[in-house]
Amino acid sequence: MNIMRAFTISAVVALGAAACSTATTTDETTSASPTTTASPMPTKVTVVTHDSFAVPDDVLAAFEAGSGLDVTFVAPGDAGTLVNQLVLTKDAPLGDVVYGVDNTFASRAIEAGVFADYTSDARAATDAAAYAIEGSQALTAIDFSDVCLNIDLAAFGGDLPAPRTFDNLLDPAYSGMVSVTNPATSSPGLAFLMATIAAKGDAWPEYWSALNDNGLRVTASWSDTYYTDFSAPNYGGDYPIVLSYASSPPFEAVDGQPTTAALLDTCFRQVEYAGVLAGAQNPQGAQQVVDWMLSDDFQASVPENMYVYPVSTAVTVPAEWAQYAPLAADPWTIDPTTIDAKRDEWIQTWTDTVLN
Structure with missing residues (x-):
């Protein structure tokens, strides 16, 4: 519910008085001097x-x-x-x-x-x-915050341990489990792309090609990936590894127990x-x-x-x-100047590698 309080601005008589803007009027029936009136501030x-x-x-x-x-x-x-x-x-x-x-x-x-x-x-x-x-x-x-992959804890354990690193995700055991967002339309998606570039250097396109071959899913927005795709109990999707934040897991606790965790080796600040x-x-x-x-x-x-x-x-x-929801001790980073110079090229290369 919006609550608005109207501003009242007094008339300004002296021409030299400070005001945001003024309008000049003259009384044509007398010889009175012109007066100025302050315009009301927008609300x-x-x-x-x-x-x-x-x-x-x-x-x-x-x-x-x-x-x-x-x-x-x-x-x-x-x-x-x-x-x-x-x-x-x-x-x-x-x-x-x-x-x-x-x-x-x-x-x-x-x-x-x-x-x-x-x-x-x-x-x-x-x-x-x-x-x-x-x-x-x-x-x-x-x-x-730190943008990182989150996992559904119930999907891992026993014969299938939870992944920890970028390279773990290329294991066929995790095929069809990962949902991320498009870096061209999503800031978390772009942050995750930056993390892989920082981690893999010039070999990052090959990494994404291999990840794509391992059943990667790409959505247009973080909300699609997290709220729709995530298999965590609060959502019930089909993907136990999704892109989100290091600070997301506390909100997925059920009866005081965690149901998700962030992979802190995959984080970008x-x-x-x-x-x-x-x-x-x-x-x-x-x-x-x-x-x-x-x-x-x-x-x-x-x-x-x-x-x-x-x-x-x-x-x-x-x-x-x-x-x-601890932050990553050593998140991946790239200098903003480098991002500015390379962003469009990186996004196009990613698009050509993953979507085409």
Whole structure:
């Protein structure tokens, strides 16, 4: 439920007084001097995000009540689709502010001029600075996690041990068990591709060819892979090895017992950002949204609603995450500059190798 508080802006009498914008009027029946009137600040702000975004109603309502803003969300698709749409619509932006651009796609959007620079003064901005894109003030880190393969624990044990590494997945024993997402349309999919490139170097296409030959399934989005394909008890699909996050397993516990686990040797560290859109109708409101996403209320809501870690060190994650959702000790990484230079080539090579 949205709660909106109307802003009231007083008339500005002196021509030299500061205001966002002014309109001049003259009383034609007298010789009175012209007066100026301040234009009201807009109260509507549109947040463009991916389709996995979630925030509790009470957290949103408190922000709207405190700021006087009326927040609308637009979700054109997965994070990869989100960035594609941002670039295509940069001259007529879909909204005012964006959440969900990650470090595998961020440089593309920045290079395309999608964002306006903004540096938040929120307390958690200092923590967010640790994940800043070098040489840019366009994006503010909001959360992070490790993208990795997750397994359905019930499918393994006895004669078939759980896989641990990329190479294990090529064993015929795991044929037809793996579901991942397309890196051209999904940020987790692209993050997983980056992990295999970091692990296999120039031999990564051969690795994917072998994985494909071992019965690989590819979907368009993380939600398709996880919620539809995963054979874990909460979903009942046909694939016991799926692409998700290191922070996913706590949410799959049944009667206090884990039913899934992340393969921490397959992880890529993913960071998600928010940014003010260039050409926003309400840039001030957009900046307030970025500040809100760094607030304690929003940051504390991130783990249980989006299954990722908040950037703020002032909030705590659920206690069970230490046991069921540890981050990878040594996740795979690639420099964002290299990703920017090679992304399109890598995606095309992957498409030619896996889908054609």
